[in-house]
Amino acid sequence: MKRIVVExxxxxxxxxxxxxxxxxxxxxxxxxxxxxxxxxxxxxTLIERMVEALKPKYKIAAIDGDxxxxxxxxxxxxxxxxxxxxxxxxxxxxxxxxxxKALNDISLDLDLLIIENVGNLVCPASFYLGTHxxxxxxSTPEGDDKVKKYPTMFNVADVVLINKMDIAQFVNFDxxxxxxxxxxxxxxxxxxxxxxxxxxGLDEFLNWVEDNIQSIKNQ
Amino acid sequence: MKRIVVExxxxxxxxxxxxxxxxxxxxxxxxxxxxxxxxxxxxxTLIERMVEALKPKYKIAAIDGDxxxxxxxxxxxxxxxxxxxxxxxxxxxxxxxxxxKALNDISLDLDLLIIENVGNLVCPASFYLGTHxxxxxxSTPEGDDKVKKYPTMFNVADVVLINKMDIAQFVNFDxxxxxxxxxxxxxxxxxxxxxxxxxxGLDEFLNWVEDNIQSIKNQ
Numbered sequence: 001m002k003r004i005v006v007e008x009x010x011x012x013x014x015x016x017x018x019x020x021x022x023x024x025x026x027x028x029x030x031x032x033x034x035x036x037x038x039x040x041x042x043x044x045t046l047i048e049r050m051v052e053a054l055k056p057k058y059k060i061a062a063i064d065g066d067x068x069x070x071x072x073x074x075x076x077x078x079x080x081x082x083x084x085x086x087x088x089x090x091x092x093x094x095x096x097x098x099x100x101k102a103l104n105d106i107s108l109d110l111d112l113l114i115i116e117n118v119g120n121l122v123c124p125a126s127f128y129l130g131t132h133x134x135x136x137x138x139s140t141p142e143g144d145d146k147v148k149k150y151p152t153m154f155n156v157a158d159v160v161l162i163n164k165m166d167i168a169q170f171v172n173f174d175x176x177x178x179x180x181x182x183x184x185x186x187x188x189x190x191x192x193x194x195x196x197x198x199x200x201g202l203d204e205f206l207n208w209v210e211d212n213i214q215s216i217k218n219q
Numbered sequence: 220m221k222r223i224v225v226e227x228x229x230x231x232x233x234x235x236x237x238x239x240x241x242x243x244x245x246x247x248x249x250x251x252x253x254x255x256x257x258x259x260x261x262x263x264t265l266i267e268r269m270v271e272a273l274k275p276k277y278k279i280a281a282i283d284g285d286x287x288x289x290x291x292x293x294x295x296x297x298x299x300x301x302x303x304x305x306x307x308x309x310x311x312x313x314x315x316x317x318x319x320k321a322l323n324d325i326s327l328d329l330d331l332l333i334i335e336n337v338g339n340l341v342c343p344a345s346f347y348l349g350t351h352x353x354x355x356x357x358s359t360p361e362g363d364d365k366v367k368k369y370p371t372m373f374n375v376a377d378v379v380l381i382n383k384m385d386i387a388q389f390v391n392f393d394x395x396x397x398x399x400x401x402x403x404x405x406x407x408x409x410x411x412x413x414x415x416x417x418x419x420g421l422d423e424f425l426n427w428v429e430d431n432i433q434s435i436k437n438q
Contacts, residue, residue: 020249039362040342040360040361040364041361042237067371068370090345090371091258120339121257121368122310141259141358141360141361142360145259145288146259148256148287149285149288150338151286152309156402167360167386
């Protein structure tokens with residue numbers, strides 16, 4: 001009981017800061033995308049593909065959340081964009097105050113801000129960061145039962161990317177069942193079947209990102 | 220700052236209850252094993268294999284943590300042992316009070332109590348449940364960078380099971396690098412390379428479980 005009260009206070013404070021981040025992004029006409037998934041589902045590889053494809057046309061920066069290493073931000077920065085690593089030292093998600101601090105180190109002369117959350121299919125879903133959209137990755141080797149087991153995460157998704165489709169055949173992944181369960185839980189979520197590693201199936205998702213960038217620009 | 224203080228209080232209360240669970244397990248000569256991993260790394264399949272192999276010789280029960288579904292406990296109960304599902308309704312880990320409640324529904328005339336934690340490579344590591352040992356699964360498609368990215372979890376592991384070795388070749392998993400990083404971080408952790416799905420490489424791990432069961436019996 002006590003714990004629930006405390007958590008509400010934390011979430012209220014988180015939302016206040018997130019709302020100010022959203023205002024800042026809107027003022028600067030920056031589309032903010034929060035990317036979430038289990039550990040190892042392919043967030044960083046997806047973001048690498050996004051940067052490779054969109055960098056010729058748009059100004060992009062990334063914020064990478066991780067418990068302890070700087071590997072993710074190093075991978076993204078190697079593509080020639082600004083990337084800030086947040087190390088949460090054990091905390092299982094990013095919160096808006098961490099993002100606010102990271103934004104002090106990023107010029108907002110941008111079109112797209114990508115936030116790579118901590119690898120976790122539970123906690124990040126509860127912490128609004130002020131971004132405009134949530135992208136949730138699920139990878140085929142995790143198994144085809146994740147939508148019903150982690151409903152909070154799939155409920156907050158604007159897009160679900162089913163990744164590692166190239167090895168779906170080796171891991172008995174029933175993609176139709178997963179698509180059906182996503183549609184039942186969250187009918188508004190768009191679904192894209194991709195292999196980020198093989199750079200396969202990403203065109204529609206990239207179009208969706210570009211549409212969002214344009215939509216913010218034209219606000 | 221405020222949050223850290225609260226978390227300490229929660230962890231202290233958690234440890235008090237966990238210690239009483241440990242006493243209860245010891246009194247009844249039951250070996251308690253806490254199984255943790257990312258979502259979809261293969262916890263339930265591993266536990267199915269354990270039950271199939273050990274049920275002829277030992278009395279086993281399982282407690283399964285999940286956000287929302289009863290699928291895991293149903294899968295385990297289908298093998299003819301007692302299994303209790305804990306639904307955490309969004310909480311990212313089991314805590315000792317949840318386990319204590321579940322134990323009210325389980326006869327402790329047992330040799331082995333297996334606890335399947337919520338699929339999460341972060342939070343469960345911080346909540347001691349009173350079990351004697353921690354088994355951490357990592358699966359090859361998650362990628363070979365997880366040890367350094369999730370050090371808290373690998374620090375608390377007594378055994379690390381590298382699962383889905385049967386598809387390691389399709390996902391560019393460098394098993395020697397992972398073994399080296401585990402040894403550097405936690406030299407006491409035993410490492411087993413397995414495929415739970417194919418029932419391959421489990422003998423040594425099962426011997427380790429049996430040794431622990433016998434060791435508690437002979438206390």
